[in-house]
Amino acid sequence: MNNTIALKSILHKEVHRFMRIWVQTLVPPAITICLYFVIFGSLIGKRIGEMGGFDYMSFIVPGLIMMSVITNSYSNVASSFFSAKWQRNVEEMLVAPVPNWVIVAGYVGGGMCRGILVGLIVTFVALFFVDIQVHNIWVIIATVSLTSATFALGGLINAIFAGSFDDISIIPTFVLTPLTYLGGVFYSISLLPEFWQGVSQANPIVYMVNAFRYGFLGISDVSLVTAFAVIGFFIVTLFVTAMVLISKGIGLRS
Amino acid sequence: MTYALEITGLKKTYKGGFQALKNIELKVEQGDFFALLGPNGAGKSTTIGVMTSLVNKTQGQVKIYGHDIDNALEEAKSHIGLVPQEFNFNQFEPLTNILVNQAGYYGVDRKTALIRAEKYLKQLELWDKRNEPARALSGGMKRRLMIARALMHEPKMLILDEPTAGVDIEIRRAMWDFLQVLNKEGITIILTTHYLEEAEMLCRNIAIIDGGEIVENTTMKGLLAQLDTETFVLDLAPIQHQVSLDGVVSRQLDDHTLEIDISKKQSLNQVFAQLSSQDVEVKSMRNKSNRLEALFVSLINQADKTKENSKVEA
Incomplete structure (x- = not known):
């Protein structure tokens, strides 16, 4: 059994799916991000001034890109896998000798x-503003x-449990959405009172947004190091969870 | 000898406590055309579900071409092509994509898959629709698409769970021809159907399942040999007198229709001789009911009575 061909087939099917409905999957994030740039960047951002030594628009760009990446990775797998369950075409894979991994x-x-x-589309749109x-x-x-990868795994687990x-x-x-908005996309958590800074550290998205912002x-x-350790921990935990759920056939096999 | 399918002591109890399979024992030889019949809810689809890993079994052993699904599931699955009862493909995908993706899940490369997709779409008269989304197909076309999909990895065994449900007679007969050709090529076929005529015409061996148990497992010829009496309907040239037949139960329905019950021991020649002596001309003749249907009903009733009796005794 050639697992590479099976993997390519699932990947091909998945990419083909979101490309076929690009108006629903690729255009809305670009429009949303334009609105964020116009409102938070151009209009409100000018009154805020600098954050972390950079103008507000430059500060929020990495967070906004990451927000789009998180939302789209999650929703792609959640809707695609649940739709495959709902239409029962997930059975095409379950009856085939495709390993769960x-x-x-x-x-x-x-x-x-x-x-x-x-993320690339949003980055390209951002270039018009900053x-x-x-x-x-x-x-x-x-x-x-x-x-x-972390949020795609999260979307998969959500779809496995979903009944509607x-x-x-x-x-x-x-x-x-709350975790993303409170994850330091629009502000530095150093601005928060000490107690809320501590609370924010329990939010994994804080680590992802900040590591990404560091890259820019x-x-x-x-x-x-802490950021990558937290992301690694979530990937391993979610991957193991997804594997156990699929192996047991939760929501898939009767 | 390695069987295409070997089921031993198979039991399945669902979460709510419903026991769908009680103790299934079944063997299907390689190259067989096998019918698995039973009323709705008898356990046919659950048995198929266990074989294809869509249903987790509670107890028992299932081997596909010698591969135990407990320790060689992937090898076992690679030999099976499944045509399920319900449409279970992505309704928005074009036909070619559905077939090529399915082949990919079995490790068939894209180039080979495209060649096979063309072959099966042409054989099943779906080639013109190859670029259309599956939802645009008629019911009969969707059934044929599922057959094509099940063949993409060239399995040794094809399982068809009511493949001709809702399909008109012309397409049904074309599908029968197609399945017979596949069987002649060596593919083992296991068929469940509600059209008993279909099972009688296609299958060499048969198992009847009821209430999660096999109540009969024999050859089609052996099963039909159990029939004692058959009813024939004779279409006559109009007659003015009452027909009387010695030793044969008959019913004259009108001036041109006669029903006769013939036991295995009796000869139709005797009937025709008597009719001829009474100047009755027989235009045509047909079975009143499907022979297998009559047997099927009697076996299911028998099984139900046995269960009732055992409940009373308990």
């Missing part, structure tokens, strides 16, 4: 592709790859 890797890879592609500088390209690549289309919007609405601007509220 290939199914997980295929879907996560698809989520990463969409997350990173949207000059983007790069401090360390490798940190940028590592952070965006690992973060998109409503269930795949609950986590993004009530967990992901060379500034971060957390140490890079």
Whole structure:
């Protein structure tokens, strides 16, 4: 059995899916980000002044890119895998001799592709509003790859448990969005009172946004080592969880 | 001898406590065309589900071409092509993509998959629709698409769970021809169907499942040999008199229709001789009901009675 071909097939199917509906998957993040730049960057940002030694627009760009990556990696896998469950075409893979890790890797890879592609589109849009500088390209690549993998795994687990289309919007609405907005996208957590700084450190998105911002601007509220350790911990935990759920056939086999 | 399918002591109890499979014992030889019949909820689809790993078994052993699904699941699955009862493909994907992706899951490279997709789409008369999304197909076309998909990795065994449900008779017959060709090429075929005529026409061996148990497992010829009496309907040239037949139960329905019940021991020649002596001309003749259907109903009723009796005794 050639697992590489099976993996390529799932990846091809996933990328083809979000490219086929590009108006729904790739255009909205670009429009949303334009609005953020106009409102928070041009209008309000000018009154805020500097943050972390950079003008506000430059400060929020990495966070906004990361926000798009997180949202799109998650929602791609959540909606695609749940749709495959709902239409029962997930059975095409379950009856085939595809190892569980290939199914997980295929879907996560698809989520990463969409997350990173949207990240590139948002970066391109950002260039119309601000000059983007790069401090360390490798940190940028590592952070965006690992973060998109983390949230793609999260989306997969959400889809495995989901029993209806409503269930795949609950986590993004009530967990992901608040964590992202409170994850240091629009502000440095050093501005918060000490207690809330401590609370913020329990938010994994803080580490992802700050590591990403370090890659662009060379500034971060957390140490890079801690950031990658936290991201690594979440990837391993979520991957093991997804593998156990699929092996047991939770939500997939009766 | 390695069987295509060997099931031993298979049991399945669902979470709510419903026992779908009680103790299934089944063997299917390589190259067989095998019918698995049973009423709705008898356990046919659950058995297929266990074989294809869509249902987790509670107990028992299942071997596909000698590969135990407990310790060689991937090898076992690689031999099976499944045509499920419900449509289970992505309705928005074009046909070619569905087939090529499915082949990919079995490790078939894209170039080979495209060649096979063309072959099966042409054989199943879907080639013109190859670039259309699956939702645009009619019910019969969707069934044929699932057959094409199941063949993409060239399996040794094809499992068809009611493949001709809702398909018109012309397409059904074309599908029968196609399946017979596949069987002649050496593919083992396991078929569940509600069309008993279909099972009688195609299958060499048969198992009847009811209430999660196999109530009959024999050859199709052996099963049909159990029939004692058959009812024939004779279309006659209009007659003015009452027909009377010695030793044969008959019913004259009108001036041109006669029903006769013939036991295995009796000869139709005797009936025709008697009719001829009474100046009755027989225009045509047909079975009143499907022979297998009559047997099927009687076996299921028998099984139900046995269960009732054992409950009373308990």
